[in-house]
Structure formats: C-alpha cells, structure tokens
Amino acid sequence: MNPVTAIAHPNIALIKYWGNRDHTLRLPSNGSISMTLAGLETQTTVQFDSHLSADELFINGQKASKRASDRVSDLLNHIRSLANTHHLARVTSSSNFAIAAGIASSSAAFAALSVAAAQAAGLDLDTKTLSRIARRGSGSACRSLYGAFVEWFVGTDDADSFSQPLSIGKDWELMDLIALVDQSEKPYGSTRGHKIAESSPLQTARVSDTPRRLALCRAAIKDKDFELLCQIVELDSNLMHSVMQTSTPALLYWTPETVRIMQAVKSWQSEKLEVCYTIDAGPNVHCLCTPASANEVEHRLKKLPGVQEVILCAQGNGAHLL
Amino acid sequence: MNPVTAIAHPNIALIKYWGNRDHTLRLPSNGSISMTLAGLETQTTVQFDSHLSADELFINGQKASKRASDRVSDLLNHIRSLANTHHLARVTSSSNFAIAAGIASSSAAFAALSVAAAQAAGLDLDTKTLSRIARRGSGSACRSLYGAFVEWFVGTDDADSFSQPLSIGKDWELMDLIALVDQSEKPYGSTRGHKIAESSPLQTARVSDTPRRLALCRAAIKDKDFELLCQIVELDSNLMHSVMQTSTPALLYWTPETVRIMQAVKSWQSEKLEVCYTIDAGPNVHCLCTPASANEVEHRLKKLPGVQEVILCAQGNGAHLL
Numbered sequence: 001m002n003p004v005t006a007i008a009h010p011n012i013a014l015i016k017y018w019g020n021r022d023h024t025l026r027l028p029s030n031g032s033i034s035m036t037l038a039g040l041e042t043q044t045t046v047q048f049d050s051h052l053s054a055d056e057l058f059i060n061g062q063k064a065s066k067r068a069s070d071r072v073s074d075l076l077n078h079i080r081s082l083a084n085t086h087h088l089a090r091v092t093s094s095s096n097f098a099i100a101a102g103i104a105s106s107s108a109a110f111a112a113l114s115v116a117a118a119q120a121a122g123l124d125l126d127t128k129t130l131s132r133i134a135r136r137g138s139g140s141a142c143r144s145l146y147g148a149f150v151e152w153f154v155g156t157d158d159a160d161s162f163s164q165p166l167s168i169g170k171d172w173e174l175m176d177l178i179a180l181v182d183q184s185e186k187p188y189g190s191t192r193g194h195k196i197a198e199s200s201p202l203q204t205a206r207v208s209d210t211p212r213r214l215a216l217c218r219a220a221i222k223d224k225d226f227e228l229l230c231q232i233v234e235l236d237s238n239l240m241h242s243v244m245q246t247s248t249p250a251l252l253y254w255t256p257e258t259v260r261i262m263q264a265v266k267s268w269q270s271e272k273l274e275v276c277y278t279i280d281a282g283p284n285v286h287c288l289c290t291p292a293s294a295n296e297v298e299h300r301l302k303k304l305p306g307v308q309e310v311i312l313c314a315q316g317n318g319a320h321l322l
Numbered sequence: 323m324n325p326v327t328a329i330a331h332p333n334i335a336l337i338k339y340w341g342n343r344d345h346t347l348r349l350p351s352n353g354s355i356s357m358t359l360a361g362l363e364t365q366t367t368v369q370f371d372s373h374l375s376a377d378e379l380f381i382n383g384q385k386a387s388k389r390a391s392d393r394v395s396d397l398l399n400h401i402r403s404l405a406n407t408h409h410l411a412r413v414t415s416s417s418n419f420a421i422a423a424g425i426a427s428s429s430a431a432f433a434a435l436s437v438a439a440a441q442a443a444g445l446d447l448d449t450k451t452l453s454r455i456a457r458r459g460s461g462s463a464c465r466s467l468y469g470a471f472v473e474w475f476v477g478t479d480d481a482d483s484f485s486q487p488l489s490i491g492k493d494w495e496l497m498d499l500i501a502l503v504d505q506s507e508k509p510y511g512s513t514r515g516h517k518i519a520e521s522s523p524l525q526t527a528r529v530s531d532t533p534r535r536l537a538l539c540r541a542a543i544k545d546k547d548f549e550l551l552c553q554i555v556e557l558d559s560n561l562m563h564s565v566m567q568t569s570t571p572a573l574l575y576w577t578p579e580t581v582r583i584m585q586a587v588k589s590w591q592s593e594k595l596e597v598c599y600t601i602d603a604g605p606n607v608h609c610l611c612t613p614a615s616a617n618e619v620e621h622r623l624k625k626l627p628g629v630q631e632v633i634l635c636a637q638g639n640g641a642h643l644l
Contacts (some may be wrong), residue, residue: 202564205527235568242524242564246557252585256578263574 001087003047004120008111008319010097010104011048011150012176012286014233015217016240017205019197026139027161029197030210030242034143035288038177038316044093046116052088060094070103071191075110075137076117080307082133083121091117098183103278106190110137111144111319119321127318134319138192147317150219151214163212165318168207168222168237175294179301180310181257188251190281193244200247206239213239226290229277230269237278244281252280253271253282257306261285264304273275273297323409324440325369330433331639332419333358334464334498334608336555336598337532338562341519349483350462351519353533355392355539356465357610360638364430366415369437374410382416397432397459398439404455405443410414419625419633420505428512432459433466433641441643442552449640453485456641461516469639471543473536487640490544493550497616499609500633501623503579510573512603515566523571528561535561548612552598553589555610558601566603577605577627586626595619 002070012295013035019029026042031090056065056071064072069104076089078222091113095105118125125133127145135142135152143150146165155161195201213236258279265277265287274293278286289297294312333356339350367370377395386394396410413435417427423493440447449467457464457474465472468487471494477483519525522605535558542551555563566573576584587599587609589628596615600608611619623632 089378201531201561202527203526205524210525231570234572235570238564238567238572242560242568246564248553248557250556250560252581252588254581255585256582258583259574259576260578266574304511321585 001048001050001120002149003045004116005045005322006069006112006116006119006319007041007043007322008108008144009037009039009041009316010108011140012104012197012288013140013143014229014278014279015210015213015236016280017139017152018182018194018240018243019203019302020139022193025088026071026135028139028152028154028206029203031214032140032143032152033122033166034140034148034150035174035176036144036147036163036317036318037313038312038314040108040316042093042095042105044091044116046091046113046120048085048087048089048120048124050087052090055088056090058135059093071137073111075133076132078136078226079114079117079121079123081110083123085121089117098180100184104140106138107144109141110134110141113137113147115319115321122133128162128164130319132158132161134160145319147276148315151218154210155194166218166221168218168307170220172224173291173315175289176289176313177289177294177298177301179261179285179287179304179307180309181261181285181306181312182283186253188249191195193247193281194292195197196247196249197243199264200243202246203243206243209239226274227277229288231305234276241279251281253279255283258283258285260304260306261301263288264300268297268300323372323442323539324372325367326438327365327367327644328434328437328441328641329365329465329644330365330430330437330463331359331363331463331638333429334610335462335602336551336600337535337558338602339461339474340516340562340565341525341529342461342516345517347480348457348477350461350474351525352467353536354460354462354472355488355536356462356470356472357496357498358466358472358638359635361633361635362417362419362430363551364415364427364434365415365644366413366431366434366436366438368411368413368442370407370409370411370442371640372409372420374412377410377469378412380414385622391477393459395436397435397455400455400458401436401439401443401445401576404440404453407447409445411439411442415423421503428460429462432456432463434543434576436463437467437641437643450486450642451482453478454483457483460512467641470637471596473540483634484508488543490540494543494546495637497611497613498635499616499620499623500635501578501583501609501626501629502629502631502633503583503605505630510571515569515603516567518571522565524568525565527620531561538551548596551610555600556598563601570603573603575601575604577601578629580605580607583607583626585625586622590619590622594635
C-alpha cells in the first residue's frame with residue numbers, strides 16, 4: 001500500500017455557509033459560492049498500513065490533538081467503508097499558512113485528505129463524489145475540489161449536496177488580498193459555531209434570503225460586474241456575522257483591526273478603488289479586488305495599523321494528486 | 323404669552339427601537355424599554371409670539387440648520403393644531419452633551435420641547451399624551467417623559483403607541499457609563515436609518531422576536547437579575563446593529579474603538595465584573611453596571627485606548643417644567 005499525496009487550496013466564500021441541517025453529514029443550511037485561492041496550500045500524504053493499531057495524524061511535523069485526529073479518523077472510516085477495508089492509516093499534512101485562524105485551513109485540509117485517502121484506499125471516484133466526501137470532514141472543503149468559482153448546492157441529502165464549478169466567469173481573474181491581523185487559533189471554532197447558528201433569531205431569515213443572494217452573485221460573476229459583486233459579498237459577510245453575533249453564546253470574531261479594515265475599504269470604495277471585504281469565522285479580512293487595483297489595495301492595507309501581513313492570492317486550482 | 327422652560331434627560335434603550343410602521347407619526351416597528359439618564363440634560367424654552375413671521379430655533383446659542391428647524395416646526399404645528407392657535411414660536415435649546423453622536427440627544431430634545439411647547443400653548447395635557455406628542459418629534463423621545471425604567475408600547479396607531487413607566491424594579495439603581503470614542507455628528511442619522519431598516523433581510527426577524535426580548539427584559543428588571551439583563555441587552559444591541567449593517571446602504575456605526583470596548587466588556591464579564599454593553603446609532607458605548615461595579619468599570623474604561631471621556635449617569639427623572 002503506497003503513500004499517496006494530494007494538494008488542495010483553501011477557498012474564500014463569496015456567499016457563505018453557516019449552520020447545518022445535519023451536523024454529521026454536514027448538510028448545510030444554505031447553498032454557497034466560493035473562489036479557490038492560489039498560493040496557500042495544504043499537502044497531505046495518506047498511507048494505509050496493516051501494521052498500524054490506530055490512525056496516526058501529524059500536522060506540520062507534530063502529532064495532532066485528539067480532536068483533530070478523531071475528526072480525520074471519522075473521514076477515514078467513511079472511506080474505509082466505501083473501499084471495504086479495515087486498514088488504518090498514517091496521515092501527514094502540512095500547510096504553508098496559519099491554521100484555524102479564519103483563512104479556511106480546514107477547507108484545504110479536508111479536500112486534500114479526501115483526494116489522497118480515496119486514492120490510497122484504491123477507490124476510483126469522480127470529483128463530484130470526492131466533494132461529497134470532503135463535505136463530511138469540513139463543509140467548505142467540498143468547494144476546494146474545484147478551481148476558480150465554485151457553487152456548493154444545499155441539496156436535499158448526502159447524494160445531492162455537492163460542489164460544481166461555475167462555468168460562467170471562468171476567465172474573470174479576481175484577486176484576494178488577505179489582511180492578517182491575528183494568526184492565533186480562534187477560541188470558538190467553526191464546527192462548534194455551526195451548531196449554535198440556530199440559536200440566533202436571525203438565522204432563519206438569513207437562510208431564507210440565500211437563493212436571492214446566490215442568484216445575484218452568479219449574475220455578478222457572469223457579467224463580470226464587480227460593483228454588484230461587492231454589494232452582495234459584503235452584505236453576505238455581514239449577514240453571517242450578524243447571525244454569529246446574535247447566537248448564544250455570541251460569537252464576536254471581529255477585532256478593532258477587523259473593523260478598521262472594513263471602514264477603510266468602504267472609504268476606498270468611495271474613491272472608486274475596486275475592492276470589497278469579506279470575513280470568515282475569524283478576525284482576518286479578505287479584500288477581493290480586480291488585478292488592476294491589487295497593488296494599490298495591497299499598499300494601502302500594509303499601511304493600516306494592526307495589519308501584520310498581506311497575502312496576495314490569485315485564483316487557485318482544484319484539489320489534485322501530486 | 324410667557325416663555326416656558328422644560329428640562330429632559332436622554333434615555334438609553336435596553337430593548338431598542340429601529341424602524342417605523344409609519345414614518346410621519348413615528349409609529350415604531352417594535353416596542354422598546356429604556357432607562358432615563360441623570361446628568362445629561364437638555365433645557366428648552368418656548369415662547370409663542372404673535373409678532374413672529376416664522377418659527378425661530380436656536381441650539382446651544384446658534385441659529386439651527388433648516389433641517390432641524392423644519393423638524394421642530396413640524397412638532398410645533400401639531401401642538402398649534404391641538405391648541406387651536408396660529409402663533410409662531412421662538413425656541414431656544416441647550417444641552418450639556420454632544421448632540422447627534424448616538425447618545426440619544428434627540429430623545430431629550432423632543433421630550434423637553436413637547437413639555438415646554440404644550441404648556442406655552444396653554445394646553446393642559448397628561449404625561450401619556452405628552453409622550454405621544456414627543457414621539458412624533460423623535461420616537462425615543464416619548465420614553466424620556468418618564469424616569470427610571472420606561473416601556474414604549476408598539477401600539478396599533480397614534481392613540482395607543484405611548485410610553486409608561488415600568489412599575490417593577492423602580493428601586494433597582496443601575497448606572498450607565500458612557501464611553502465616548504467619537505463625539506462628531508454621525509454621517510447617517512437615525513431618522514434616515516429608520517427609513518431603511520426594512521431593506522435589511524433581517525429586520526422582520528428582529529421585529530418578530532421582540533415580544534420575547536421585551537418579556538425577558540421585564541423579567542430581569544422585576545427580579546433585579548443583572549446577568550439576565552446583560553444577556554438580553556447585549557443580544558438586543560447586536561440585533562439592531564445586525565439590521566443596520568445589513569441594510570442598504572449598510573450602516574456600520576461601530577469603529578475599532580467600539581469593538582475594543584465590546585471585547586473588553588466581554589472579558590471583564592468573565593472575571594465576574596457586573597457590566598454589559600449596549601450601543602445606539604453611533605460609535606459610543608453605553609456600559610450598564612451595578613453601583614457596586616461602577617468605579618471599577620469607569621477606571622478600566624478610562625485606560626482603554628481611544629476612550630476620550632467616560633460619563634457616569636445614574637437614573638434620571640422624567641421630563642418636567644423648570
């Protein structure tokens with residue numbers, strides 16, 4: 001049983017996923033659209049081994065926590081059941097960016113794990129099926145199976161909640177400048193966050209409004225309408241944080257630095273600079289922009305107090321074997 | 323026709339008013355509960371004069387803007403119709419705190435104006451009726467007619483949307499420490515904000531959930547349950563800002579300093595300090611606390627970067643003639 005290595009990139013959601021109908025299968029409360037990011041990547045090697053007495057997980061050279069290991073074993077168990085094998089696996093994973101800090105590390109991690117583990121287990125699966133498997137590990141991971149713009153369908157069950165590339169707008173080269181203000185592990189992770197989404201009086205309204213936002217986002221991508229994209233992307237980000245901030249317990253992922261960048265972006269927009277913000281479950285701010293405005297946005301972001309680093313990401317490819 | 327002077331205090335909403343069913347009458351989308359604040363006050367003198375050719379308004383010694391003057395004349399017109407008079411009025415108003423910066427200056431201003439103008443016009447009205455008049459000038463002003471804890475009923479029309487003191491919890495002496503981080507006039511005022519509340523996909527859900535929050539707030543006041551009060555007050559503040567941040571245009575009243583204080587308050591709560599935050603339509607943060615914790619909270623607030631001043635307010639009385 002040879003080791004198999006896969007690479008995947010994180011993605012940034014333009015229309016965000018928050019809350020599950022089914023927490024085990026990670027069937028989402030609403031559909032979502034994302035852009036896969038180049039530059040940031042997770043590389044994962046899986047080797048099934050009949051001599052192991054337990055799955056082994058090493059992340060960035062260190063033995064992983066029990067919680068992370070259990071989550072990986074859950075995904076491996078699913079793959080073992082599909083491959084009809086009982087062999088345990090050695091998994092080594094490394095990322096070139098901070099994990100669990102709201103730059104979607106789990107999306108890259110579980111996309112790479114799914115591709116590598118399926119191949120290592122001898123399964124020959126299409127990408128759609130791999131996206132369904134990755135979804136069980138981390139919802140947003142199912143979108144990292146594809147490159148550029150990707151839609152994850154809310155679906156009705158395990159079979160039809162998968163991702164698919166948006167054929168429209170393939171040649172629209174947007175950039176994501178990630179302004180890092182805090183790279184420490186967030187105190188309240190996304191998996192726990194999804195479980196309390198329903199405790200917000202606003203989640204049902206956010207979810208009900210999603211088809212409208214998805215349609216506007218698809219239209220913006222199809223027409224390469226950056227202004228419309230900005231409006232819908234910022235609204236969607238604010239909607240998700242509204243739910244987070246009004247759930248029990250309240251999740252206030254924004255820091256002073258987060259808000260400083262949000263306010264700066266709004267001010268830059270009034271100068272006609274092509275940029276908008278979107279924020280995942282953490283304090284760091286993703287600034288989407290056109291290639292024409294990227295240098296200026298990067299320059300301005302770096303001058304803001306509290307911005308530690310700016311990562312410039314073009315559109316990335318889908319997860320793939322090395 | 324002698325000049326008549328009245329004094330009123332602003333109030334801080336514990337369950338907040340945002341959005342109207344009727345913008346002219348300012349019939350609110352939801353009921354609300356507030357605490358009237360001592361220390362801050364607006365003093366307003368009204369004199370009807372048969373020689374005037376237009377209403378005259380002076381605020382803090384300066385001739386007021388056309389917008390402010392028109393708003394005051396609208397209220398005076400209503401009072402003139404009730405008093406069956408056509409005399410125009412000279413109005414002078416002064417406040418001992420920053421106006422239009424989200425510390426509810428208009429609540430004190432229109433409460434004082436209503437009391438002074440009604441008396442100056444020779445009307446003999448009960449407080450409930452005065453609260454309905456004040457409501458037309460600025461919704462939250464109807465709550466400043468009374469002291470301590472006050473509820474404003476959503477009602478069905480002009481006749482039954484008035485305020486009333488909460489008889490429960492009268493002797494619960496809470497304090498409001500207002501952390502001022504920006505005293506400039508806000509770029510997007512509350513009157514305009516109320517008009518776009520419905521553009522948020524979340525406003526309907528916030529409004530529907532209000533009876534539940536009102537009941538919890540009344541229960542917290544009745545039982546002097548500070549922890550419950552904190553939970554519901556912070557939730558309600560976050561709900562209102564969720565609607566603001568997801569309306570079109572998005573109203574992001576929070577600044578980095580606002581969020582710094584919110585995060586600090588959450589951290590102090592984990593040390594069992596009795597304090598919670600609530601934020602009106604502006605960046606300044608109201609920190610509610612018990613008398614026992616007030617000194618410590620004030621001390622800590624003053625040490626936070628960006629806090630220009632901390633105003634300590636006990637519970638105030640209702641609007642009254644001088």
